[in-house]
Amino acid sequence: xxxxxxxxxxxxxxxxxxxxxxxxxxxxxxxxxxxxxxxxxxxxxxxxxxxxxxxxxxxxxxxxxxxxxxxxxxxxxxxxxxxxxxxxxxxxxxxxxxxxxxxxxxxxxxxxxxxxxxxxxxxxxxxxxxxxxxxxxxxxxxxxxxxxxxxxxxxxxxxxxxxxxxxxxxxxxxxxxxxxxxxxxxxxxxxxxxxxxxxxxxxxxxxxxxxxxxxxxxxxxxxxxxxxxxxxxxxxxxxxxxxxxxxxxxxxxxxxxxxxxxxxxxxxxxxxxxxxxxxxxxxxxxxxxxxxxxxxxxxxxxxx
Numbered sequence: 001x002x003x004x005x006x007x008x009x010x011x012x013x014x015x016x017x018x019x020x021x022x023x024x025x026x027x028x029x030x031x032x033x034x035x036x037x038x039x040x041x042x043x044x045x046x047x048x049x050x051x052x053x054x055x056x057x058x059x060x061x062x063x064x065x066x067x068x069x070x071x072x073x074x075x076x077x078x079x080x081x082x083x084x085x086x087x088x089x090x091x092x093x094x095x096x097x098x099x100x101x102x103x104x105x106x107x108x109x110x111x112x113x114x115x116x117x118x119x120x121x122x123x124x125x126x127x128x129x130x131x132x133x134x135x136x137x138x139x140x141x142x143x144x145x146x147x148x149x150x151x152x153x154x155x156x157x158x159x160x161x162x163x164x165x166x167x168x169x170x171x172x173x174x175x176x177x178x179x180x181x182x183x184x185x186x187x188x189x190x191x192x193x194x195x196x197x198x199x200x201x202x203x204x205x206x207x208x209x210x211x212x213x214x215x216x217x218x219x220x221x222x223x224x225x226x227x228x229x230x231x232x233x234x235x236x237x238x239x240x241x242x243x244x245x246x247x248x249x250x251x252x253x254x255x256x257x258x259x260x261x262x263x264x265x266x267x268x269x270x271x272x273x274x275x276x277x278x279x280x281x282x283x284x285x286x287x288x289x290x291x292x293x294x295x296x297x298x299x300x301x302x303x304x
Contacts, residue, residue, distance in 0.1 A: 005029050008036075009031065011164055012071050015198055068107065069106075070095065071204075089137045105150040111156055122218070150213045159195075162196055193221075198282045199221050
């Protein structure tokens with residue numbers, strides 16, 4: 001199968017590309033820069049130049065392929081989630097339009113956070129009528145199921161972890177270093193689900209190959225890790241005290257990350273595992289942290 005992959009050089013997308021190539025698929029990766037194009041070619045994929053805002057390029061990439069895996073998203077927190085979701089919807093609709101009448105798959109990325117705060121979210125948890133962010137795009141892609149397209153959604157937890165991660169966990173480590181303490185909000189009993197990036201990549205491939213039209217899938221390896229446990233591992237590796245941060249002080253301590261770190265958002269992947277035979281096999285989040293690579297100092301880019 002020839003697969004068009006967006007976000008192909010990103011943390012998750014690059015793992016998806018490797019998973020697809022190792023399974024014998026051909027990959028056409030979206031690249032917006034010479035550096036990204038070189039990385040794609042080095043990985044053994046074909047290069048399709050363009051970016052997520054170039055809808056004509058997205059249509060061409062999708063039309064030239066047997067299926068699409070969409071992992072790209074604007075995670076710039078200076079951009080409102082409404083604006084980012086609107087751009088994502090345009091991109092998804094452009095690629096799906098190119099697949100109409102072909103019965104080809106398109107697998108897009110969404111998230112589990114915010115689906116059911118304080119309760120276990122499952123694949124059957126449907127975003128409300130006021131859904132925002134990536135949840136708002138789910139219905140958009142599913143509308144193509146009746147038009148000869150096989151859409152599926154992979155919802156990922158707030159933490160997709162593994163070597164090379166620069167997401168929330170790396171941010172928490174940087175905050176701990178800067179503050180001199182490893183903090184957690186309130187009692188630290190709120191739960192974060194997590195998945196290893198290699199397990200997530202495997203699920204994307206299975207979804208592409210065999211998920212039925214309209215499938216909502218959960219790429220969740222662990223249903224919910226108390227955030228205090230995360231802070232304790234960080235504190236131990238950095239040799240810092242682990243401290244509870246009162247809710248009223250969380251924003252000052254964690255910055256924009258405070259709202260995310262305070263979420264109680266457990267999620268299950270039981271139905272996904274039953275449907276596709278997907279069984280997470282990689283190390284969990286705490287085990288991954290214990291390996292130590294998260295605590296290696298990242299090189300600082302030289303000034304120009």
